[in-house]
Amino acid sequence: MLGLTTLAVAILVAGLGSGLYMAWNIGANDLANSMGPAVGSGAISHKQAVVIASLLTVTGAILAGEHVTSTVQVGIFDTEAVLESEGANILSLGALSAITAAGLWITVATWKSLPISTSHSIVGGMLGYGLLIGGMGIISWSTLGRIVVSWVTSPIFGAITAFIVFKLIVKLIFNSEEPFKTAKRSVPIILGITIFVISLSLLYNTALSERLFGEKLDLLGAMFYSIFPAVILGYLGKYPMMKGVEKENGFEDVEHVFKRLQLLTACYIAFSFGANNVGNAVGPIVLIIQNTFGNSGLPFFLRNEILLLVGGGGLALGISTWGYKVIKTIGFKLTSLTNTRGFSVSFGGATTMLVASMVGMPISTSHTVVGAVLGVGFARGVEALDLSVIKRIVISWLITVPIAATTSVVLYTVMTQFV
Amino acid sequence: MTGKFRRSSIENAVIDSPFEGLNKHSKLIKKAIRELKKGVYHYSEGEFEEAQECFNKVSKIEHKADKIKIQIRENLPKFIFMPITRDDFLTLLKEADSILDYAEDVSVLLPMREEEIPEKVKGDFKDFSEKVFESVEQFEEMMNIFSKLLKSSFGKKPKERARELQKELSEREHEADKIEKKISKAMFNYEKEPLTAVHLLKVVDRMDSIADHAENVGDMIDSILESK
Numbered sequence: 001m002l003g004l005t006t007l008a009v010a011i012l013v014a015g016l017g018s019g020l021y022m023a024w025n026i027g028a029n030d031l032a033n034s035m036g037p038a039v040g041s042g043a044i045s046h047k048q049a050v051v052i053a054s055l056l057t058v059t060g061a062i063l064a065g066e067h068v069t070s071t072v073q074v075g076i077f078d079t080e081a082v083l084e085s086e087g088a089n090i091l092s093l094g095a096l097s098a099i100t101a102a103g104l105w106i107t108v109a110t111w112k113s114l115p116i117s118t119s120h121s122i123v124g125g126m127l128g129y130g131l132l133i134g135g136m137g138i139i140s141w142s143t144l145g146r147i148v149v150s151w152v153t154s155p156i157f158g159a160i161t162a163f164i165v166f167k168l169i170v171k172l173i174f175n176s177e178e179p180f181k182t183a184k185r186s187v188p189i190i191l192g193i194t195i196f197v198i199s200l201s202l203l204y205n206t207a208l209s210e211r212l213f214g215e216k217l218d219l220l221g222a223m224f225y226s227i228f229p230a231v232i233l234g235y236l237g238k239y240p241m242m243k244g245v246e247k248e249n250g251f252e253d254v255e256h257v258f259k260r261l262q263l264l265t266a267c268y269i270a271f272s273f274g275a276n277n278v279g280n281a282v283g284p285i286v287l288i289i290q291n292t293f294g295n296s297g298l299p300f301f302l303r304n305e306i307l308l309l310v311g312g313g314g315l316a317l318g319i320s321t322w323g324y325k326v327i328k329t330i331g332f333k334l335t336s337l338t339n340t341r342g343f344s345v346s347f348g349g350a351t352t353m354l355v356a357s358m359v360g361m362p363i364s365t366s367h368t369v370v371g372a373v374l375g376v377g378f379a380r381g382v383e384a385l386d387l388s389v390i391k392r393i394v395i396s397w398l399i400t401v402p403i404a405a406t407t408s409v410v411l412y413t414v415m416t417q418f419v
Numbered sequence: 420m421t422g423k424f425r426r427s428s429i430e431n432a433v434i435d436s437p438f439e440g441l442n443k444h445s446k447l448i449k450k451a452i453r454e455l456k457k458g459v460y461h462y463s464e465g466e467f468e469e470a471q472e473c474f475n476k477v478s479k480i481e482h483k484a485d486k487i488k489i490q491i492r493e494n495l496p497k498f499i500f501m502p503i504t505r506d507d508f509l510t511l512l513k514e515a516d517s518i519l520d521y522a523e524d525v526s527v528l529l530p531m532r533e534e535e536i537p538e539k540v541k542g543d544f545k546d547f548s549e550k551v552f553e554s555v556e557q558f559e560e561m562m563n564i565f566s567k568l569l570k571s572s573f574g575k576k577p578k579e580r581a582r583e584l585q586k587e588l589s590e591r592e593h594e595a596d597k598i599e600k601k602i603s604k605a606m607f608n609y610e611k612e613p614l615t616a617v618h619l620l621k622v623v624d625r626m627d628s629i630a631d632h633a634e635n636v637g638d639m640i641d642s643i644l645e646s647k
Contacts, residue, residue: 251571386496
């Protein structure tokens with residue numbers, strides 16, 4: 001095979017397998033978490049959730065997954081330095097250790113009943129290997145620092161966004177003279193904002209914008225071009241979205257409008273999920289592939305776009321083979337979140353994830369959603385939250401990186417005994 | 420995925436709303452008070468058998484509501500995040516439950532002495548009962564408004580209605596108090612039938628407590644709104 005050594009091929013095959021396993025794991029556990037609010041408040045059935053999640057996750061992965069992929073691939077430690085000093089196989093073996101460690105840790109954590117973040121796991125895995133092979137000096141502390149800061153800020157950002165969205169719903173809709181009419185009037189605005197953020201993620205500094213405009217657009221350029229689809233689709237989209245929504249009574253009719261809007265946020269969150277999480281599975285694989293083939297002779301089926309597609313497919317496979325059960329459980333559990341609350345949580349969570357994806361930060365989906373639920377809680381929108389569960393989630397946050405890092409080191413050390 | 424894992428995830432942080440339990444509890448209060456009202460009416464008309472049937476139902480409903488109250492308390496996690504504080508919630512539940520406790524007291528106490536209401540206070544007793552039951556009806560509306568307050572995250576309109584209701588509740592309780600004093604005065608001077616006097620004094624005292632606690636619920640919700 002293109003004159004590759006048996007070892008390189010073995011690492012490549014194992015890496016592809018591990019990457020797919022990781023993607024499946026992420027899809028099965030994390031994605032279900034983000035679809036929970038929409039199913040719980042009865043906006044979509046669990047079958048619809050699986051279909052939406054599968055399709056939109058793949059779309060998000062292909063169209064907006066490149067930044068996170070690049071961060072996980074080369075952002076955590078100086079891969080060039082390792083390549084020069086240790087050679088391609090050692091670097092590939094490291095990436096393989098990292099992704100296998102992350103995948104194993106997710107499985108063990110699942111088995112041992114710990115809620116963990118897949119993003120934290122892969123960053124931990126890459127960090128562990130980097131420290132072992134090159135010591136402190138090789139780690140890209142500034143990028144790592146930014147990642148860690150994003151882990152702290154993403155739940156806060158999710159909370160703030162969800163808080164503001166829910167407060168706006170209360171102030172502008174619930175407190176208006178005719179809540180139902182106001183809710184219906186707000187549909188094109190909400191639709192427009194959502195499309196604006198999605199479009200921004202598609203155009204800001206992406207390969208897609210390069211293909212469309214001949215250059216990677218900066219933030220202002222991306223914002224400018226995003227206004228058009230936001231206005232047009234926001235206006236036109238209100239007709240199919242609100243078809244058949246009738247006035248009921250009291251605040252229930254407002255909930256009915258938001259039930260439809262939750263269909264939108266379900267798509268939004270699945271798209272954002274794909275964009276933010278595919279890199280956790282694909283990043284290390286891209287690194288292995290580049291080490292294996294260099295800059296030339298890369299087979300068509302191993303190109304980045306294809307890997308993102310397969311990675312996204314892995315996420316979709318995860319949710320449709322295992323995640324649907326999780327969605328069913330979560331949907332049942334979250335029934336106390338009404339549509340306006342569920343909408344605010346999903347909107348806050350999805351916006352946070354997508355903004356993080358735009359700047360290449362691999363953040364934790366579940367922590368962001370927890371933040372968003374708390375945000376709605378602070379706005380007095382959630383009737384009851386058990387804080388001890390939140391505490392357990394935060395603890396799991398702290399232990400993931402050291403464990404994934406150590407596992408990655410152990411795996412690498414074991415594997416080098418055989419090569 | 421094991422059950423334990425699910426218990427640690429976000430969907431388990433959002434737990435069944437204790438307010439649903441509170442709603443169920445309030446509905447039982449409504450049911451019990453309807454029966455008590457019928458019972459008091461039959462009693463006043465001298466239809467003691469029919470009255471007893473209604474009073475028996477009150478006891479059964481009170482027992483059922485007690486179970487719900489215990490269930491709510493047991494299922495309320497120590498570290499819970501709600502739109503109102505845990506203490507406020509428990510006080511609200513306690514005050515609402517007291518309405519039922521006193522309703523049961525009346526339903527037990529009244530048939531202990533099967534005697535016609537003395538003529539000199541018959542009219543006042545009827546007015547007094549009406550005021551007490553009206554205050555419970557307002558309590559019921561207050562609980563409905565409270566549920567709307569939660570749905571709208573303390574929206575303007577239900578807030579305004581809750582404020583009005585609190586004033587009405589206070590007014591009703593005050594009126595009941597006034598008539599209670601009148602009846603009490605008459606009974607303390609009812610030398611003809613001292614036992615009947617003692618019996619009725621105790622009954623009106625318990626009935627007045629029903630209105631007191633209905634008013635307390637109104638005050639409680641008003642003070643919650645003050646802090647929002």
